[in-house]
Amino acid sequence: MRKLTTDEAFRDAVASEGLTIAVFKTTWCKDCHFIDPFMPDLERQYEGKVTFIELDRDDLPDLCSELNILGIPSFIAFRGNQELVRFVSKLRKTREEIEDFVNRAIQVSDALNQK
Numbered sequence: 001m002r003k004l005t006t007d008e009a010f011r012d013a014v015a016s017e018g019l020t021i022a023v024f025k026t027t028w029c030k031d032c033h034f035i036d037p038f039m040p041d042l043e044r045q046y047e048g049k050v051t052f053i054e055l056d057r058d059d060l061p062d063l064c065s066e067l068n069i070l071g072i073p074s075f076i077a078f079r080g081n082q083e084l085v086r087f088v089s090k091l092r093k094t095r096e097e098i099e100d101f102v103n104r105a106i107q108v109s110d111a112l113n114q115k
Helices: 007-014 030-035 039-045 061-066 095-113
Strands: 002-004 020-025 051-056 074-079 082-087
Touching: 002 007, 007 020, 007 051, 007 061, 007 074, 039 051, 039 095, 074 095, 082 095
Parallel strands: 002 051, 020 051
Antiparallel strands: 020 074, 074 082
16 A cells, blocks of 8 residues: 655545545554554455555644544545545444445446446
């Protein structure tokens, strides 16, 4: 997962016409570390359909405030600068919940392609 460290890099990434999922984490978050072992496999599973990017909430506080990122890890799907769907809560996320979110994001993106 490509780690982005600036607002500009984030805005460039989500401007893509492809589906981009931003994963907001921090270094001190135990629930963020919980997802680390299976995220590379998820990235491979969705290769060619989704681009995943990672952002550290503590490095980009203004951006995270703008996006209303309160709980971490949090996931937001974007396409063409438009937020499609989000999975934001303070609860630990399981692999299955993240897969459900990614599948929902793909469905929303595909529906927009049909318009």
